[in-house]
Amino acid sequence: MTDVLDRDERRVAPAxxxxxxxxxxxxxxPVAHADSTTTRRSGAPAELHWHPSVGAPRSTxxxxxxxxxxxxxxxxxxxxxxxxxxxxxxLLLIIATAIALxxxxxxxxxxxxxxxxxxxxxxxxxxxxxxxxxSVRGAILDRNLNLLAVSDNLPTIWxxxxxxxxxxxxxxxxxxxLDIDIGVIAERLASDRHFVYVARQVSPSEGLAVQELxxxxxxVRGESSRLRPNGDDFARGLxxxxxxxxxxxxxxxxxxTEVLDGTDGLEVxxxxxxxxxxxxxxxxxxxxxxxxxxxxxxxxQMQWVAERSLSTAVDATRARGxxxxxxxxxxxxxxxxxxxxxxxxxxxxxxxxxxxxYTDAFEPGSVAKSFTVAAVxxxxxxxxxxxxxxxAAYAFADKEFTEPYSSVDRQMTTTEILVxxxxxxxxxLAERLGAAELQRSLRAFGFGRLTGPQDAPALxxxxxxxxxxxxxxxxxxxxxxxxxxxxxxxxVQLAAAYNTIANDGVYVTPRxxxxxVDSSGALRPADPAVTRRVxxxxxxxxLKSILADVVAAGTGKRAAIDxxxxxxxxxxxxxxxxDGGYSPDxxxxxxxxxxxxxxxxxxxxxxxxxxxxxxxGIVAAxxxxxxxxxxxxxxxxxxxx
Numbered sequence: 353m354t355d356v357l358d359r360d361e362r363r364v365a366p367a368x369x370x371x372x373x374x375x376x377x378x379x380x381x382p383v384a385h386a387d388s389t390t391t392r393r394s395g396a397p398a399e400l401h402w403h404p405s406v407g408a409p410r411s412t413x414x415x416x417x418x419x420x421x422x423x424x425x426x427x428x429x430x431x432x433x434x435x436x437x438x439x440x441x442x443l444l445l446i447i448a449t450a451i452a453l454x455x456x457x458x459x460x461x462x463x464x465x466x467x468x469x470x471x472x473x474x475x476x477x478x479x480x481x482x483x484x485x486x487s488v489r490g491a492i493l494d495r496n497l498n499l500l501a502v503s504d505n506l507p508t509i510w511x512x513x514x515x516x517x518x519x520x521x522x523x524x525x526x527x528x529x530l531d532i533d534i535g536v537i538a539e540r541l542a543s544d545r546h547f548v549y550v551a552r553q554v555s556p557s558e559g560l561a562v563q564e565l566x567x568x569x570x571x572v573r574g575e576s577s578r579l580r581p582n583g584d585d586f587a588r589g590l591x592x593x594x595x596x597x598x599x600x601x602x603x604x605x606x607x608x609t610e611v612l613d614g615t616d617g618l619e620v621x622x623x624x625x626x627x628x629x630x631x632x633x634x635x636x637x638x639x640x641x642x643x644x645x646x647x648x649x650x651x652x653q654m655q656w657v658a659e660r661s662l663s664t665a666v667d668a669t670r671a672r673g674x675x676x677x678x679x680x681x682x683x684x685x686x687x688x689x690x691x692x693x694x695x696x697x698x699x700x701x702x703x704x705x706x707x708x709x710y711t712d713a714f715e716p717g718s719v720a721k722s723f724t725v726a727a728v729x730x731x732x733x734x735x736x737x738x739x740x741x742x743x744a745a746y747a748f749a750d751k752e753f754t755e756p757y758s759s760v761d762r763q764m765t766t767t768e769i770l771v772x773x774x775x776x777x778x779x780x781l782a783e784r785l786g787a788a789e790l791q792r793s794l795r796a797f798g799f800g801r802l803t804g805p806q807d808a809p810a811l812x813x814x815x816x817x818x819x820x821x822x823x824x825x826x827x828x829x830x831x832x833x834x835x836x837x838x839x840x841x842x843x844v845q846l847a848a849a850y851n852t853i854a855n856d857g858v859y860v861t862p863r864x865x866x867x868x869v870d871s872s873g874a875l876r877p878a879d880p881a882v883t884r885r886v887x888x889x890x891x892x893x894x895l896k897s898i899l900a901d902v903v904a905a906g907t908g909k910r911a912a913i914d915x916x917x918x919x920x921x922x923x924x925x926x927x928x929x930x931d932g933g934y935s936p937d938x939x940x941x942x943x944x945x946x947x948x949x950x951x952x953x954x955x956x957x958x959x960x961x962x963x964x965x966x967x968x969g970i971v972a973a974x975x976x977x978x979x980x981x982x983x984x985x986x987x988x989x990x991x992x993x
Contacts, residue, residue, distance in 0.1 A: 487614030507559025717925025920945020
């Protein structure tokens with residue numbers, strides 16, 4: 353059998369060659385496949401068929417010419433051609449697989465072993481949520497457990513501006529039910545923040561109205577707020593205030609904040625992918641603890657009367673302001689503590705936001721003569737009935753003093769010196785006593801000292817007043833301090849000093865707090881007021897009688913109350929001038945006293961700052977009578993027999 357393999361080279365395959373024998377001599381690599389379906393005649397040349405697996409035909413490879421169309425492989429075959437030996441491709445695949453598995457193994461080692469705690473914590477955070485449980489601030493109560501300040505829950509309107517599809521329309525709807533300008537609301541809704549307040553702590557009716565609007569991106573939630581059942585101005589200086597976030601700003605709210613503040617709680621729970629807590633997923637629950645209530649010594653009705661009467665007097669006398677203190681004699685409990693002032697711009701009169709009775713010191717004037725007389729009586733240097741020469745003018749040191757309401761020389765008993773408020777008579781009594789002893793006695797009455805325990809402030813900003821050491825007194829100091837100038841006191845100090853006389857000579861520290869009430873309703877009483885003896889009962893009894901005569905027949909007649917014997921003293925003092933000396937036109941007018949005189953229950957002090965009518969017997973004494981009479985009825989004190 354003879355087949356022609358390559359006509360171009362004119363090489364004839366041996367007759368004995370067969371395709372199964374490999375490539376004929378002269379061919380490098382082509383492999384010819386006989387078509388098994390082809391039937392050949394004996395002696396006809398064999399028809400060779402090219403296969404893509406054998407590469408290009410020899411004639412094309414060697415001649416560099418393109419194979420003709422008949423000999424070129426079909427396009428579909430060319431697209432499926434794979435390059436490179438099979439072993440190489442397998443090796444690359446193995447290497448790539450090994451690298452991928454190694455990387456995965458390294459990552460697993462990092463996550464499961466090296467950074468196990470970090471990723472465990474991350475997973476824990478992503479699967480749990482925590483909420484702070486807000487505590488409730490304790491209430492402030494009066495002595496009868498009536499509410500003065502209490503925490504409540506009020507609606508707060510908030511929004512997520514990202515979810516508000518139509519800010520102007522939403523602002524218009526909100527402005528229709530809230531007392532806020534539409535422009536203000538629109539500006540808040542235009543924020544790029546995720547959370548904004550629209551209106552905080554609105555009324556319950558406003559909160560309900562917003563809920564009924566069902567506005568997209570707008571919500572209502574409860575927020576803790578502070579309410580004053582008697583109004584924000586009632587006992588404003590004593591109670592103080594808190595801001596909208598419940599941070600104390602002053603007064604009792606700040607002073608007793610450690611008692612009033614509770615402890616916030618905490619809840620930790622597992623959450624679903626949607627963020628909702630799982631029903632059984634609570635991991636930690638620490639409930640919030642309620643703050644304790646503070647019980648003040650204040651009597652609500654007496655405080656209201658004191659504020660009303662004082663405001664009326666300040667208005668009527670065109671005074672700059674005034675103070676009233678009401679104390680319970682035996683306990684030292686402060687039942688009323690009022691302070692008002694006139695706005696210099698508008699002329700309106702209203703309560704001040706601090707406690708002037710504790711912080712504002714003033715020269716007391718003649719109201720201090722009672723303590724000079726008490727010291728001389730206690731020292732045994734005079735008696736109530738001893739007669740004294742009281743000239744109309746008297747020289748002391750380098751100054752000549754004159755009586756303000758008398759131009760004649762007189763003989764006056766010790767009692768009359770106080771009843772008629774004689775300056776010169778008081779100076780002559782003080783000369784017997786001396787500076788050191790007078791200063792010691794005044795300090796024993798509480799002047800120059802703080803009224804809190806162990807000489808600490810009873811309220812923030814409390815003033816000591818002014819009482820210099822005796823070795824610092826010069827010139828006329830003994831004379832002027834004896835009748836109430838050159839010394840400065842607070843209204844609370846003055847009340848405590850007069851209360852000492854009323855309490856049979858025993859000083860009782862003024863007290864503002866009765867105790868606290870815990871969450872179970874149990875009352876923890878405050879420590880009783882600290883006391884000390886200043887006068888003997890005999891001297892105190894003599895002073896009670898003399899001061900009762902001041903009201904019955906002296907300068908304090910307008911302090912009298914029908915059915916009760918009242919003891920007290922007027923005080924009219926020139927105010928120091930900023931340029932030195934004393935102003936001839938500005939005065940402090942005061943009245944201090946107690947009642948009933950023979951069995952005291954109450955001590956009351958009234959102070960008016962710069963009234964146009966400065967005589968204390970005319971302007972301050974009537975306020976004392978009005979406040980004291982109401983207080984007697986509130987306490988159920990029976991009239992004198």
